[in-house]
Amino acid sequence: MSLISDDDAALPDAETDHPIWRHAPAWVRPYVQLARLDRPVGWWLLLLPCWESSALAAAALHxxxxxxxxxxxxxxxxxxxGAGSTYNDYVDREIDSKVARTRGRPLASGRVSPRAAIWFIVAQCLVGLAVLLSFNGYTxxxxLLSPLIVLVYxxxxxxxxxxxxxxxxxxxxxxxxxWTAQTGSLGLPALSxxxxxxxxxxxxxxxxxxxxVRDDAIAGVRSTARLFGAQVKRAVGMLYAASAAFAALAVHLIGGGLFxxxxxxxxxxxxxxxVSLTREETxxxxxxxxxxxxxxAGLLLSAGFFMQSVAYLI
Known part of the structure; x- marks a missing residue:
């Protein structure tokens, strides 16, 4: 039995006022945390490249x-x-127990067993597979190649x-x-x-x-935050500038458009x-x-592509 009460189980970076967290029964809450449903920004950041690409393809095809x-x-x-986060927590459960921000996670704290986590991963992956099978054969x-990257992370x-x-x-x-869901093939705009x-x-x-950064150094965990150190502002600035440049190239490759x-x-x-607010001791x-x-940030880019695709129809 866990020594962590339900009230103490809310994680430091969770949105504890989120309806899913507030209304979830006590026994469900650890699984809400494993799937990061109490931290919706994660699925937003996974979703937005899909929406951006779909809208970009629609704009390209008018x-x-x-x-x-x-x-x-x-x-x-x-x-x-959810499946990727649960897998990540399963693999990192010993490391997570050594980091202040993550030691309360369900697997690291013992509120969910490794066996239960594996079954939860399988269930989520089956739903994801059903979604994928709804698209064309090329997509x-x-x-089906993407899980290989997730397994390594x-x-x-x-x-x-x-x-x-x-x-x-x-x-x-x-x-x-x-892009492939709309066009049935890959193209340079999608790669950009x-x-x-x-x-x-x-x-x-x-x-x-x-x-x-401090806890990672103690636990021996590597990251770009530790690697960049005092140059983190410049490094993030360069990464973001290159990201914007490739997004601009993608727009150029489909023929532009005001929106x-x-x-x-x-x-x-x-x-x-x-970047203006980022520094080593943020x-x-x-x-x-x-x-x-x-x-x-992702919604702004998605909205531009979405509006461009709609504009061609007016």
């Missing part, structure tokens, strides 16, 4: 946005974010200072799927957007990792604001706020 695809990507992002084939922090890059390849993968989203992910996850360019401009401005609340704000 079609209306495919709302059914957008809904499927939403379901897929929530469950696969299914491309999508939890181990990356043990052998490289760039685990954020591995996360980037995984979280940005939707930038390929949104994928590069943009990878760089974006490395940047925002570096900011997120600033919360754990698409405005989306890129708004996205770049948001990233620049984040306070934990500020680092968390900046990380969460990336939902809005």
């Amino acid at each position: 079609r209306a946005p495919n709302l059914w695809h957008l809904a499927l990507f939403f379901i897929g992002a929530v469950v696969m974010r 299914i084939a491309v999508g 939890p181990f990356a922090k043990r052998f490289t200072s760039w685990p954020q890059a591995i996360l980037g390849f995984a979280f940005a993968y939707g930038a390929l799927l949104g 957007l994928y590069a943009s989203c990878i760089l974006w992910t490395i940047g925002y996850d570096t900011i997120y990792a600033l919360q754990d 698409a360019w405005l989306g890129v401009a708004a996205y770049a401005a948001h990233l620049a604001w984040q 306070p934990v609340p500020v680092a968390l706020m900046l990380f969460r704000s990336n939902r809005d």
Whole structure:
């Protein structure tokens, strides 16, 4: 039996006022935490590259946005974010017990058994598979490759200072799927957007990792936040600038469009604001706020592409 009460079980970076957390029965709450449903920014950051790519493809083809695809990507992002997070916590349960921010996680604290976590992963993956099978054959084939990246990620922090890059390849993968779901093939705009989203992910996850620099050093966990050190502001700035540049290249490759360019401009401005507040000793609340704000950065880019696709129909 766990010694941690239900009230104490709320994690430091969770949204404890979130309806799912507030209304979940006590026995469900550990699974809410494993799936990160009390931290919705995670599935937003997995979802947004899908939406950006789908809207970009619609704009390129001068079609209306495919709302059914957008809904499927939403379901897929929530469950696969949950499956990936549960797997990550399963692999890292011993490391998590040594880090102040993560020692209260369900597996690290003993509130969920490893066996139960594995069954939870399987259940979420089955839902994700059902979503993937709703798309065309090319998208299914491309999508089936993504779990290989996810399987590697939890181990990356043990052998490289760039685990954020591995996360980037995984979280940005939707930038390929949104495009293939619309077109049935890959194209240079999708690859450019994928590069943009990878760089974006490395940047925002570096900011997120600033919360754990001291504990990570003690536990022997590597990260770009530790690697960049005093140069973290410059490094994140370069990553974000390159992300904006690749997003602009994607727009150029589909032939431009006023709303698409405005989306890129708004996205770049948001990233620049984040960089202005980033430094090596960024306070934990500020680092968390900046990380969460990336939902809005991605929504700005998605909105630009979405509006561009709609504009062609008017």
